Amino acid sequence: MKRALSLGTVLALLAGAQATRGASAAELLEKGIYTEETKGELQVASGIYRQIVDDPAAARSLVAQAQLRLGLCELKQGNKPRAISVLERLTQQFPDKDQLLVTIGEQMPSLLDEMVKQIEQNYIQEVDRSELVETAIRAVIGKLDSRGGFLRADDMQFLGTNEMAQINENLEQKIAGIGAALKVDEATHEIVVTTPLADSPAFRGGLLAGDRIAAIDGAPLPAEPKIATVVKQLRGPVGTPVTVGVKRAGSPDVVQIQLVRDTIRLTSVQGDHRKPDQSWEFMLDDQRKIGYVRIAYVSKQSPEEMRTAVAGLEGRGMRGLIFDLRGNPGGSLAEAVAVADLFVSNGRIVTVKGRNGEQAYDAKAEGTFSKFPIVLLVNRKTASAAEIIAACLQDHQLAIVVGERTYGQGIVRSLVQLKGGVGALKLPVAAYYRPNGKNVNRYPNLTDADNWGVQPNEGFEVVFTEQELKEYEKYRDDQFIMNNNSVTAEFQDRQLQKAVECVRSLLGE
Numbered sequence: 001m002k003r004a005l006s007l008g009t010v011l012a013l014l015a016g017a018q019a020t021r022g023a024s025a026a027e028l029l030e031k032g033i034y035t036e037e038t039k040g041e042l043q044v045a046s047g048i049y050r051q052i053v054d055d056p057a058a059a060r061s062l063v064a065q066a067q068l069r070l071g072l073c074e075l076k077q078g079n080k081p082r083a084i085s086v087l088e089r090l091t092q093q094f095p096d097k098d099q100l101l102v103t104i105g106e107q108m109p110s111l112l113d114e115m116v117k118q119i120e121q122n123y124i125q126e127v128d129r130s131e132l133v134e135t136a137i138r139a140v141i142g143k144l145d146s147r148g149g150f151l152r153a154d155d156m157q158f159l160g161t162n163e164m165a166q167i168n169e170n171l172e173q174k175i176a177g178i179g180a181a182l183k184v185d186e187a188t189h190e191i192v193v194t195t196p197l198a199d200s201p202a203f204r205g206g207l208l209a210g211d212r213i214a215a216i217d218g219a220p221l222p223a224e225p226k227i228a229t230v231v232k233q234l235r236g237p238v239g240t241p242v243t244v245g246v247k248r249a250g251s252p253d254v255v256q257i258q259l260v261r262d263t264i265r266l267t268s269v270q271g272d273h274r275k276p277d278q279s280w281e282f283m284l285d286d287q288r289k290i291g292y293v294r295i296a297y298v299s300k301q302s303p304e305e306m307r308t309a310v311a312g313l314e315g316r317g318m319r320g321l322i323f324d325l326r327g328n329p330g331g332s333l334a335e336a337v338a339v340a341d342l343f344v345s346n347g348r349i350v351t352v353k354g355r356n357g358e359q360a361y362d363a364k365a366e367g368t369f370s371k372f373p374i375v376l377l378v379n380r381k382t383a384s385a386a387e388i389i390a391a392c393l394q395d396h397q398l399a400i401v402v403g404e405r406t407y408g409q410g411i412v413r414s415l416v417q418l419k420g421g422v423g424a425l426k427l428p429v430a431a432y433y434r435p436n437g438k439n440v441n442r443y444p445n446l447t448d449a450d451n452w453g454v455q456p457n458e459g460f461e462v463v464f465t466e467q468e469l470k471e472y473e474k475y476r477d478d479q480f481i482m483n484n485n486s487v488t489a490e491f492q493d494r495q496l497q498k499a500v501e502c503v504r505s506l507l508g509e
Helices: 002-020 025-038 042-053 060-076 080-093 097-122 129-145 161-172 201-205 227-234 302-315 333-341 385-395 466-481 494-506
Strands: 157-159 174-177 180-184 191-196 212-216 241-247 254-260 262-265 283-285 290-295 320-324 348-354 357-362 374-378 399-403 411-417 424-433
Touching: 025 042, 025 060, 042 060, 060 080, 180 227, 191 201, 201 254, 212 227, 227 241, 290 302, 290 494, 302 333, 320 494, 333 348, 333 385, 348 385, 374 385, 374 494, 385 399, 399 494
Parallel strands: 290 320, 320 374, 374 399
Antiparallel strands: 157 424, 174 262, 180 191, 191 212, 212 241, 241 254, 283 290, 348 357, 348 424, 411 424
């Protein structure tokens, strides 16, 4: 049987060769595509494509298309090493990648689709198509990142559906759930409630900081539950019920607490510590009337939250403000401009320059706070939109900057939704410049001696060691994200201490 099949194949190839003898390269290409796609005779089609590839008189564009088609045929037949060899030869013979893309561009979708199909059907283990597409996208982005000279590794990113959901939550500042911050007890692996958020179902229903979640809707949690799984179970449509079984200190019993999920508003503007009702206390030193406001990330509600917090401090007689942007990864450009505009009465806030020109953002006089000195805290993780705020206030001499040089991510990145719901591309589309015209972004070829980022004012640099930074971030999580009463260790925040000294000096103390 094998011999008869082999003989039939040889006869088919001979017949194909006789039929194509004397035909032009263009005619051969047309016949090869017909033989491949309509008749499904892959070996015969491969032979036709090879005639074009081996013809020194054939036009380069036809040779390129034939090589691509030949690679596809070899791939369809399972001859992966031959397919790779043919495609590598294609790129070697056509080093002008742009011209090559013009020549074979129309056939690229077929090639990519066939590669995905072959991997799905023949890879050593089963793969999910969405994961495969995501891997391909990340590979393309990695290739661009490795070119160097302009992009850093994290300037362009592919965001999967889970990452997009997290970003949307941060920007929109709302989720549907019970409104409780959770953590994993490293010793017992239990899920612990750290803070029931103010005016949330958890707070109103009596969930307490320190409660250990033992069951959800009557189903006990496993011995080592994953916090992401528990969060997913507790979230859900607004108005739906959920029963949380918790263990409390000093009692072996499980207390059943019935809650109704609601819209939870997430705050980006935080204070020095939480009050008993879990709202934020923005007065750092009530005796000296020194206020403290921190923006964790720049989102849609940040400007209004900031306005409310500062107005409340003014109403309590605030004389000086510490504005903390340490660890702020950025966020929305428009909201960064709006936050800066709260303190700048006139002049430039930021200039954005892209391929299609530039756009300047200027301050408006209405609603400006201007009756108190400001000290601005930044560190090496202050980035993007947060740097817009810091640079603006420093250039207008409205704030003294204390801490460390910022990250230097002075680019505007647009979120481009990809078809098929696979995620989005965070694409650099422009760069922004300080009011003084200097660059903010740290391009790969820049050194510490170049202009980028936001540097502390002279005499106000306080640099944390890596260990200090880790301790500060843990303390900040305990102090700001979790319940204030759960803080178990003090951290000597040298940067904050310097900021307090600076404010007192500006107040004449």
